Amino acid sequence: MPRSVANHRQAVVELLAGAATIKGNRRVPLLDALGKPLAVDVHAPLSLPPFANSQMDGFAVRSQDIPDDGGQLRVAAPVPAGATPTALKAGYAAPIMTGAMIPEGADAVVPIEKASPGTFPDPTARDAVVDLPAVAPGTYVRNTGSDIRKGALALAAGTLLGPAQLGLLAALGLATVEVPEPLRVLLVTTGDEVVEPGEELTPGKIFDSNGTLLEASMIQAGLDVVRTGISDDDPAELLAVLDSFTRxxxxxxxxxxxxxxxxxxxxxxxRQAMAGQPVDFLPVAMQPGGPQGLGTFNGVPFLGFPGNPVSCLVSFEMFLRPALSEVMGTPAPRLVQKVHLAEPLSSPDGKHQVRRGTVAGDGILRMEGGAGSHLVHALARANALVQIPGDVTELTAGAEVEVWML
Amino acid sequence: MPRSVANHRQAVVELLAGAATIKGNRRVPLLDALGKPLAVDVHAPLSLPPFANSQMDGFAVRSQDIPDDGGQLRVAAPVPAGATPTALKAGYAAPIMTGAMIPEGADAVVPIEKASPGTFPDPTARDAVVDLPAVAPGTYVRNTGSDIRKGALALAAGTLLGPAQLGLLAALGLATVEVPEPLRVLLVTTGDEVVEPGEELTPGKIFDSNGTLLEASMIQAGLDVVRTGISDDDPAELLAVLDSFTRxxxxxxxxxxxxxxxxxxxxxxxRQAMAGQPVDFLPVAMQPGGPQGLGTFNGVPFLGFPGNPVSCLVSFEMFLRPALSEVMGTPAPRLVQKVHLAEPLSSPDGKHQVRRGTVAGDGILRMEGGAGSHLVHALARANALVQIPGDVTELTAGAEVEVWML
Structure with missing residues (x-):
């Protein structure tokens, strides 16, 4: 009996788990970690903000110096951002810029727009005064540690590092970060009928699209890809290639x-090259991508995908990509949505079918091409993989289906 | 009166449009185009499939040779994939592999599972026969051009090139593709209070997170980023840096x-460095990210973002990123979703507020941090920008709001 999609995915997870553990981590500059998962918890080496600072351009004041109906204060020396101000004396207001340190003694900021006059006095002027409204303690003050306190968990292991997460690490003063060492994958496309794009196409031959399609998918998933040329249908030659990258x-x-x-x-x-290795060739109850190979070759985890391009993409998306998400913490899982069919659909009984479609802004799904696994042009128009469970054989227009957004 | 978000975004589009036109295109190997938009229409230089081929491992037959209740045929020489077969004689069935060329004369394929015996005879055997059921013409035959015909539009200019699209180009025999020359952007972070991550933090100083956050965002958006060090608050030094990368x-x-x-x-x-240049400094009715600079410096399009990290990210996501999508065809626009608030929310009147939140699988939005534009730790937890229009001041728990998924 064919294996279920879920069971085969779990088998791929188990196959990859050991390899991921062995690889370990490496420390890289922040921007080299973009799109990768954080390997270890990061705790804040300092508080953010590191010191109480002003949220506005305005005047730092002692709030108790201003009566309820407002009052006049003498203007102290201005506090630019980046400076360490002297303590604020009673009866004074210090011009302060956004982000500048609140002077000792001050406990609030009055924005410049609420001051009279509404512009800062010339810094060289003596005896300048300013009229200010009353202000509650703490107004427009960003307190030390109000975003994160020193020692707190800043980012948990496994967090995907995008611009905001890398920005936080930079704000914490970190110039490098630990990410998992990427898995190196050997990608071999096979077939006597297959030639490289750009070469001459003779009768009976087709251009290799699997290599490009899978290498691109693997790069996006964070793998280091090693390509060989196309292997023809001679098992001895394929064996020699595999030996050279393993044993x-x-x-x-x-x-x-x-x-x-x-x-x-x-x-x-x-199949022939894997003879004597602990590899299973088995049917998975899925279409396309039913025939799958799984095991180890010279001890290295091995996945054998079928030969049609749509089958390759579906195999990658249904098995390898989710297994990498689980085992390596990257890539992020595909966004799953429920959408409605524009047209009726039939599907073979007992096989989980993965069709290709386009989800429009209105949440309506239109199919791209038929079930054929050679339809790479139709695949290139699709933005979603349509998941039709094995026990569903007929769906009417308007029926709800699950899609994975590509 | 402050400018609306939509009007400012349009101004950024107009500012960048000229730069994008001047840059032109370049031809790159397929995998170097991953994630980039196609610059020009690509028409199919050949049909896919290039020749009629078998969808199954089985027997190629002349369908009229098999009676309605099945019949016996003599076994011809097998047709492996990649070979050019000889014509199929009447009364014969040719063992054929998936993807192999349909022999002249044959018009259908009977899968091996339906044959008796259900395995292929030894190719060296003479006078082998096989019992086959009746089959309709065209069964399991992939016709020439059934995916795309030679000369048809394969991919339209502007298509984002992911694994499937690059796989299609490879299947069409193309080894290179034209993509837009990326824009080179000079990114300068300023401030006397800002020091590089990894350096020593003295009192009153903070680490620069804007540089990392924006460079990462720009890399993801397909820009070539040129970084200078942090510019301090001396306008003459900033002017010298800007001159060196422009005039x-x-x-x-x-x-x-x-x-x-x-x-x-x-x-x-x-502001001081831009004196004499056609640059506007204006308030946009948005929070955070209200103060914006826009114009040209020595003829080069210039955008001046505010100094807080959240303001920087919001400025990028609300103005520069959508303008790049429109003008360059990349990056893909952010996914927009309608979700429901977990908690009530208030927002200032007359300003479009962009808050940060996390959308869970249940479509419920939880806010991350308050409105403060310095809250980079809260930002790093968020997966969505929450869009609260300027005329909305109060929202109850459960209210529907628009989010842009990060």
Whole structure:
């Protein structure tokens, strides 16, 4: 009986878990960590803000110096941002800029717009005065540690590092950050009929799209990709390639992914090359992408995807990408949405079908192309993978379906 | 009167439009185009599939050779993928692999599972026969051009190039693709109080988070970022830096973005450095991120963002990022969702407020931190920007609000 999609995904998670543990972490400059997960908890080495500062351009005051109906204060020396001000004397108001340190003694800021006159006096003027309204203690003061206190958890391990998270680490004074060492994956496309894009296409041949499609997917998922050329349908040649990146390599790859050669035809090169290795070739109850290989080759985790481009993308999205999310903390899982079918749909009984479609702004799903796994042009128009469970065979127009947004 | 958010965004679009037109396009290997928009329409240089081929491992047959209740055919030489088969003679069935060319004369494929015996005969065997059920013409045949016909539009200019789109270009035999030349942006953070992460923090100083936060945002948006060190509050020094990347440069930058020094304080270095240049410093009816600079410096488009990190991120997301989407075709616009507030919210009258929040799987929005534009730790927890229009001052728990997903 074919294996369920969930069971096969779990098998891929278990296969990759060991490799991820062994890889460990590395410390990189902040911007090199963009899009990667944080490897370890980061606690704040200092409070933010590091000192009480002004939220406005205005006057720092002792709030008790101003009567309820307002009052006049003498103007002290201005406090620019970046300076350490002297203590504020009673009866004085210090011109202060946004972000500048609140002087000792001051407990509130009156914005310049509420002052009279409403502009700062010339810093060289003596005996300047300013009329200010009453102000409650703490007004427009950003207190030390009001965003985060020294020692508190700033970011938890596993947090995806985007602009805001890297901005926080920078604000905490950190110039580098620990991220997981990426997995190195060997990507081998196979097939006598396949030639590289840009080469000459002779009769019976097709251009390799799997290599580009999967390498791009893997790069987006944070993998280091090692490409070989296309392997033809000679198992000995494929074996030699795989040996050179595993048993014979100083730094073996962490994962092997092949395309093609896993079904039940007469020339299944990947099946033949894996003879004697602990690898299963099994049907998963999914369409496309049903035939899958899974195991280890010379001890290195191995995934054998089918040979059609749509099958490759579906295999990656349904198995490898979610397993990487779980095991490595990256990439972020696909956004799952419930949308409504524009047209009726039928699906084979007993197989989880993954169709391609476009979700428009109105939440209506239009299908792109039929079920055929060779329809790469239709795939390129789609923005969603449509998930149709194995026990669903007919859906009417307007029916709700789950999609994974690409 | 402050300018509306929409009007200021339009002003940024108009400012950048000229720069984008001048830059032109460049041709890059497929994988270097990942995440970038296609610059020109691409028409298919060949049909996909390039030739009629089998969708299954099975037997290629002339459908009229098999009676309605099935029949026996002689087994011809097998057709592996990548080969050019000889024509199929009447009364014969040719073992054929998935993706292999349909022999001349054949018009259907019977899957191996439906054949008896259900395995392929030894290719060296003579006089083998196979029992096959009747099959309709065209069954399991992928016709030439059924995905896309030679000459048809494969991808339209502006299409974002992800794995599927690059896979299609590869399938069409293309090894390179035209993408827009990226804009080069000079990013200058200013302030006497700001020091680089990793340096020593003396009293009154803070670490620069704006540089990291904005550079990361710009990288994700497809810009080439040129960083200077932090510029202090001396206008002459800032002027010298800006001159060196514009008037005095062999290849001037395409855009200048500064942070800080744009509001109404006494030490506004960016305002001072822009004296004599056609630059407006104006209030936008938005919070945070209200004070904005916009114009040209030595003819180069200039955007002056405020100095707080949250204001910087909001300025980027509300103005520069959408303008790039419109003018350059990349990045993709933020996903907009309607969600429901977990708690009541108040907002100042007359200002479009951009708060930070987290949307959970249940579509409920929880706020992260208050309105303060210095709350970078709260920002780092958020996954959404909450859009509260200027005429909304009170929202109850459960009220629907628009969010932009980060």
């Amino acid at each position: 014979e390599a100083d730094h073996p790859v962490d994962v092997i992914v092949t395309t093609g050669g896993v079904s039940k035809g007469a020339y299944e090169v990947v | 005095e440069a062999d290849h001037p930058v395409d855009v200048i973005v500064t942070t800080g020094g744009v509001s109404k304080g006494a030490y506004e270095v960016v």
